[in-house]
Amino acid sequence: MGHEVREVWSAEDAKSSLAAFVPEIALLDVRLPGLPGDAFAHYLRHKVPTARIVFISGEFRMEDVELMGGNVQFLSKPINFEKLVELING
Numbered sequence: 001m002g003h004e005v006r007e008v009w010s011a012e013d014a015k016s017s018l019a020a021f022v023p024e025i026a027l028l029d030v031r032l033p034g035l036p037g038d039a040f041a042h043y044l045r046h047k048v049p050t051a052r053i054v055f056i057s058g059e060f061r062m063e064d065v066e067l068m069g070g071n072v073q074f075l076s077k078p079i080n081f082e083k084l085v086e087l088i089n090g
Contacts, residue, residue, distance in 0.1 A: 003088070011035035015043065023051050025088060030057035041072070054087050 006021045008014045010033045014026075026044055028037040035043075041053050051071070058077030073087055 001085070001088070009033065011037070011040035011043075014040060018044075018047055022048055025052040025054065025090075027054050027056055027084075030055050031059070052090065054084075 004021075006017050006023070008017055012034050023044075026041070028041060030037045032040060037055060037057075041055070044051055044053065053072045055072070055074045056077060056079065057074075075083060075087060
């Protein structure tokens, strides 16, 4: 689809990758290994305020995504690919 993508395993790896890559959108599992996805989202919001954030989870239901600020959405698992593409292309 023409997007440059970086895949990381954990929030700690994502923090490190920010030195060389500034995302326009971050797809975050709510239950990241180590630092939870919502905690990383706060960190990302501080470092890259313009980044859009999409939380993804099969167990968690994010009722108040607006508490994270603007540009935050939630997508439940199993992921509907059409909905994911729609969110990415926003």
